[in-house]
Amino acid sequence: MPSKLDAKAYVSEDWLRTENEKLFSRSWQFAGLETDFKTPGDYQALELGLYQIFIIRQKSGDLKAFHNVCRHRGTTLLEGKGNTGNSIVCPYHRWTYVSDGRLKGVPQIKNCFPDLDRQKLSLKPAAIGVFKDLVFVNPDPAADFTDFVKPLQDKAWPHDLTAKDVIEMPPLHYKLNCNWKIFVENAVDGYHLAYLHEKTLGGPLVDENLWEQHDDHMIWYAADEQDMRHSLPVKNRKEAKAWRARAIKSADMTGYGGVYFLFPNTLITATPYTFSIARLIPTTAGTSDMTVRQFGRKGDARDERKHIPGYDKVTDTIRSELWTKPALESGDFQTEDVWICEKVQKGLNSPAYEAGPLSSGSGAEDPIIWFQESILKAMNK
Numbered sequence: 001m002p003s004k005l006d007a008k009a010y011v012s013e014d015w016l017r018t019e020n021e022k023l024f025s026r027s028w029q030f031a032g033l034e035t036d037f038k039t040p041g042d043y044q045a046l047e048l049g050l051y052q053i054f055i056i057r058q059k060s061g062d063l064k065a066f067h068n069v070c071r072h073r074g075t076t077l078l079e080g081k082g083n084t085g086n087s088i089v090c091p092y093h094r095w096t097y098v099s100d101g102r103l104k105g106v107p108q109i110k111n112c113f114p115d116l117d118r119q120k121l122s123l124k125p126a127a128i129g130v131f132k133d134l135v136f137v138n139p140d141p142a143a144d145f146t147d148f149v150k151p152l153q154d155k156a157w158p159h160d161l162t163a164k165d166v167i168e169m170p171p172l173h174y175k176l177n178c179n180w181k182i183f184v185e186n187a188v189d190g191y192h193l194a195y196l197h198e199k200t201l202g203g204p205l206v207d208e209n210l211w212e213q214h215d216d217h218m219i220w221y222a223a224d225e226q227d228m229r230h231s232l233p234v235k236n237r238k239e240a241k242a243w244r245a246r247a248i249k250s251a252d253m254t255g256y257g258g259v260y261f262l263f264p265n266t267l268i269t270a271t272p273y274t275f276s277i278a279r280l281i282p283t284t285a286g287t288s289d290m291t292v293r294q295f296g297r298k299g300d301a302r303d304e305r306k307h308i309p310g311y312d313k314v315t316d317t318i319r320s321e322l323w324t325k326p327a328l329e330s331g332d333f334q335t336e337d338v339w340i341c342e343k344v345q346k347g348l349n350s351p352a353y354e355a356g357p358l359s360s361g362s363g364a365e366d367p368i369i370w371f372q373e374s375i376l377k378a379m380n381k
């Protein structure tokens with residue numbers, strides 16, 4: 001079966017605009033950990049597609065999300081992360097909001113706005129949900145979080161990220177020269193593992209791994225041992241044993257998946273030793289940002305950033321322009337993936353590109369078709 005999306009889905013700014021309007025404006029996206037917001041007033045601002053959002057811990061203990069847009073002239077209210085104290089103050093004309101979004105103060109209200117109804121000018125809410133300590137937001141306040149997480153309820157990774165033996169490593173910020181969907185499609189493609197990653201992952205072959213579809217989400221399993229599913233292929237488990245790697249206590253991964261793709265743009269990798277969450281954000285049709293938050297076992301986890309090819313300390317970003325040797329000599333499978341995705345983007349930019357047949361099988365390229373069908377469903381709504 002050929003690809004269901006033609007080149008324009010990956011190269012056209014018009015397509016991206018529609019994607020922002022129809023897909024990202026009503027998608028659940030990973031926004032952080034619940035423990036990022038410890039005390040009332042703790043907030044984090046985020047850019048999600050066309051939207052500016054912030055998440056804030058309430059006095060009641062709840063987490064809420066709002067559109068980060070002042071109801072007066074539209075200034076974004078909060079930046080980065082921090083604590084707002086009791087109120088959110090717009091820097092432009094000092095309209096002041098309570099952390100639950102209500103408009104509280106308007107300077108010179110009697111003189112300047114004799115008829116103003118403050119109740120009509122609360123901050124616009126966005127939807128928020130927490131699943132296994134991960135916070136997701138959706139710009140559409142009516143979005144249903146249960147629908148999003150239901151397919152994962154009894155299949156999700158067992159890790160407890162708040163446990164004492166788990167530690168967070170510095171996040172990775174990739175600047176990718178490819179459309180965000182090319183990166184997702186590569187991540188769910190089981191056909192390339194033994195070839196592109198011959199020197200790193202070295203497999204598994206298409207019948208030794210499988211992706212399972214759960215609504216729009218997918219879960220990957222190593223299936224190279226009879227009647228057994230695992231988060232890692234046998235080869236990697238043997239290697240880990242040889243290195244005497246110590247597992248995270250909560251992460252007994254027997255029977256669990258190793259990669260969880262949450263539609264549209266969250267990729268979770270879960271092994272007995274590590275846990276990571278990547279979010280892909282389109283910046284233009286042909287470029288994207290990927291932020292990866294990573295967790296490991298206390299005492300064993302290290303800051304690996306300076307060993308990652310293309311890491312620039314000044315901007316804290318990873319970029320292929322800064323590679324000093326060929327990707328296939330890097331010994332890093334993620335670098336191999338970035339390299340190949342950027343090469344696919346170049347090929348798709350060529351007017352000569354025509355979609356070729358995809359390999360069939362749930363451990364091959366069927367998951368690419370599933371992803372594309374979900375994209376088309378969202379785009380045609």
Ligand code: FES
Nearest residue numbers: 070072073090093
């Ligand atoms: S734009 Fe926020 S107070 Fe004027």
Ligand SMILES: [Fe+2]
Nearest residue numbers: 186187197337
């Ligand atoms: Fe790969």
